Amino acid sequence: MRDVAIVGTAQSVHARRIDDRNEVEMLMPVLQELKDGLGVTQADLDFTCSGSTDYLAGQGFSFVGTLDGVGPYPPISESHVEADGAWALYEAWVKIQTGAADTALVYSYGKSSPGDLPRVLSRQLDPYYYGPLWPDSISMAALQARALLDSGKATERDLAEIAVRSRASAKDNPFATISGDFDVDEILAEDHVVSPLRKHDCPPVSDGAVAIVLAADDRARELTDTPAWIRGLDHRIDVHAIGLRDLTDSPSTRLAAGAAGVNDGAIDVAELHAPFTAQEVILREAIGLGDDIDVNPSGGALAANTMMAAGLVRIVEVANRISAGTAGRGVAHATAGHCLQQNLVCVLGAEP
Amino acid sequence: MSDVEVSPFPEGLWSQPAVDPSAIAELEGVEPVKSIRTPARLDYTYTAGISQSRFLRGMAEGKLLGERCRKCGKVYVPSRGACPVDGIPTEEIVELPSVGTVTSFCVVNVEFTGRGIDIPYASALVVPDGADLAVFGLIQEIPHDQVRMGMRVEAKWKDEADWETSFENIEYWRPNGEPDADYESYKEHI
Numbered sequence: 061m062r063d064v065a066i067v068g069t070a071q072s073v074h075a076r077r078i079d080d081r082n083e084v085e086m087l088m089p090v091l092q093e094l095k096d097g098l099g100v101t102q103a104d105l106d107f108t109c110s111g112s113t114d115y116l117a118g119q120g121f122s123f124v125g126t127l128d129g130v131g132p133y134p135p136i137s138e139s140h141v142e143a144d145g146a147w148a149l150y151e152a153w154v155k156i157q158t159g160a161a162d163t164a165l166v167y168s169y170g171k172s173s174p175g176d177l178p179r180v181l182s183r184q185l186d187p188y189y190y191g192p193l194w195p196d197s198i199s200m201a202a203l204q205a206r207a208l209l210d211s212g213k214a215t216e217r218d219l220a221e222i223a224v225r226s227r228a229s230a231k232d233n234p235f236a237t238i239s240g241d242f243d244v245d246e247i248l249a250e251d252h253v254v255s256p257l258r259k260h261d262c263p264p265v266s267d268g269a270v271a272i273v274l275a276a277d278d279r280a281r282e283l284t285d286t287p288a289w290i291r292g293l294d295h296r297i298d299v300h301a302i303g304l305r306d307l308t309d310s311p312s313t314r315l316a317a318g319a320a321g322v323n324d325g326a327i328d329v330a331e332l333h334a335p336f337t338a339q340e341v342i343l344r345e346a347i348g349l350g351d352d353i354d355v356n357p358s359g360g361a362l363a364a365n366t367m368m369a370a371g372l373v374r375i376v377e378v379a380n381r382i383s384a385g386t387a388g389r390g391v392a393h394a395t396a397g398h399c400l401q402q403n404l405v406c407v408l409g410a411e412p
Numbered sequence: 413m414s415d416v417e418v419s420p421f422p423e424g425l426w427s428q429p430a431v432d433p434s435a436i437a438e439l440e441g442v443e444p445v446k447s448i449r450t451p452a453r454l455d456y457t458y459t460a461g462i463s464q465s466r467f468l469r470g471m472a473e474g475k476l477l478g479e480r481c482r483k484c485g486k487v488y489v490p491s492r493g494a495c496p497v498d499g500i501p502t503e504e505i506v507e508l509p510s511v512g513t514v515t516s517f518c519v520v521n522v523e524f525t526g527r528g529i530d531i532p533y534a535s536a537l538v539v540p541d542g543a544d545l546a547v548f549g550l551i552q553e554i555p556h557d558q559v560r561m562g563m564r565v566e567a568k569w570k571d572e573a574d575w576e577t578s579f580e581n582i583e584y585w586r587p588n589g590e591p592d593a594d595y596e597s598y599k600e601h602i
Contacts, residue, residue, distance in 0.1 A: 082461025085493040088501060102499060118456030125492060131499025174456040183452070192450040 063412035064156050065280040065287030066379040067273050070094035074237045074268035074364035074373075077173040083112075083122055087169045087269045088129040094165075094271045098283055102131040105273065106161035108138045109152045111145035111168035112368050115180050126169065137161070144168060145270060145372030146295075146333075146394030146404045152274055153293055162279045169269035170367035177265050177367070184397055186300065198262055200398040202254040204307040205338035209256055211308045213345070216256060219337040220244045223260035223362055230359025235373075237264040237364045263335040263365035270369045270376055288379035289412040291389070292320030295404035300397075307399055313346035316405040317391070322347055325409075328387035329354050331374035333395045335361040342400060343393060357381070371395065371404065378408050385410075463491040463502060468577040470507075474569060476582075478543050480504040486544040490579075510567035510582065512540040513593045515602050517551065517559050534559040538585055539601045546601055547579075553586035562598065564590035 070093040078086055095101060108130055114122045123140045132138065141147045145168025152164035178196035185191045208214050221244055230239035247260045273283070280287040296312035298305055330353050334340040340355070349355065358377040361370045371394025378390040389409045396402040460468060463479055467490035470477035478487040479502035481495035488495070491502040517536035534556040537546035551559045552568070566588040575581050
């Protein structure tokens with residue numbers, strides 16, 4: 061296996077609504093900041109892979125429009141995933157492993173504000189049985205949270221504490237949509253949005269973008285003194301039909317974490333893509349994280365949840381801490397689909 | 413109660429619900445469902461963005477506004493915000509004449525709902541003078557079988573009272589009487 065590292069990262073502010081810029085205008089400053097910071101141009105990047113979906117802004121071939129912001133001429137080697145950017149990173153990592161590229165640009169973005177996101181996300185479901193019922197994403201997450209509460213693995217207070225901790229952590233994150241000090245008792249006194257979820261159990265809707273550069277071996281060391289090396293990377297899926305799953309568990313996360321080697325060494329920091337509070341409980345258990353581990357110091361997806369970007373942002377948050385020297389080894393997780401259906405786990409370290 | 417063979421996957425990787433085969437037997441002779449209709453509709457608020465907003469504001473004033481890339485010098489109309497060659501914002505605004513050259517066209521023989529135009533008619537790509545990108549438009553005031561590459565055309569704008577922030581302010585393009593342009597002058601834009 062080739063040693064591959066994240067050598068540079070950039071992200072936009074994840075705002076509740078960016079209505080003055082279209083998608084490429086939202087993405088371009090992020091790409092520019094990333095390339096300028098590394099002193100590279102598009103010609104220095106062997107492969108480009110992006111993650112996005114047309115459904116968010118209702119823009120057909122959205123990713124083709126945003127490719128303009130890359131500077132794709134002369135023609136570049138390029139690919140796209142209809143998924144979170146964490147899966148675009150996976151494709152780029154595989155490309156580098158094959159030897160077909162030494163460097164790669166990976167980016168993703170989401171502009172959810174033009175549509176009704178919980179309804180839009182219902183289109184991920186099968187078109188015959190679930191789709192025609194238009195179950196929105198919050199109701200689906202509520203089913204999962206209810207199953208978790210009924211199992212006795214967590215209480216509503218535990219969930220509220222996760223929200224309060226996440227949003228307090230986000231006070232140090234200049235890119236977050238929501239941050240601040242909240243009181244557990246006060247938010248528990250609020251009404252349910254969809255029982256048993258209250259507003260604080262749900263993620264904000266965010267518009268934003270994120271980008272990274274990957275590089276292999278000596279090329280990584282040329283580009284930065286502080287690469288964040290990918291030590292393990294794996295992704296798995298659970299069955300699509302919600303009724304066939306134990307929603308209080310995430311077998312696919314457990315498998316991915318095992319394959320990525322999460323517990324082969326000590327973990328200093330974990331960034332989990334848990335848009336809903338109950339999902340953090342499930343993911344912690346599936347990955348096998350102890351209570352002493354610093355989870356989501358950025359505030360996680362409860363503080364900023366740009367669709368198609370929030371998973372890659374988790375990887376960026378861990379990579380940045382490793383590059384800054386505040387963590388030696390960390391784990392990042394990304395999810396996609398309803399109720400944690402698809403999961404990717406990435407282990408990063410200061411040494412290859 | 414199940415006589416379905418359980419998958420050999422390890423515990424926790426797979427679950428298979430018990431199936432009651434008697435329920436299937438009861439469906440014998442029942443008319444099968446051959447199709448279902450599941451209408452889907454999503455509504456969006458379109459974000460034009462910085463460059464396209466400038467273009468649409470220009471339209472409302474009867475102006476065709478392009479934007480030039482400071483690096484390669486190409487002029488896009490309308491610009492979507494980025495130079496697709498250099499990946500940087502197009503920021504220099506260039507007012508273009510609503511006169512141009514047909515680079516390509518097709519004769520439409522199929523009725524589209526809501527068009528309200530008699531078929532057959534000609535749709536064309538027109539490069540406005542001074543631009544590096546063609547715009548899409550209808551060619552009228554000339555029989556469709558006389559439309560040709562290199563033909564010089566001008567925009568027929570709607571009445572000023574009807575101008576909006578819309579590209580539809582240009583109703584169609586029509587011959588402006590100039591001789592056809594040399595192929596060499598527009599071959600880069602095909």
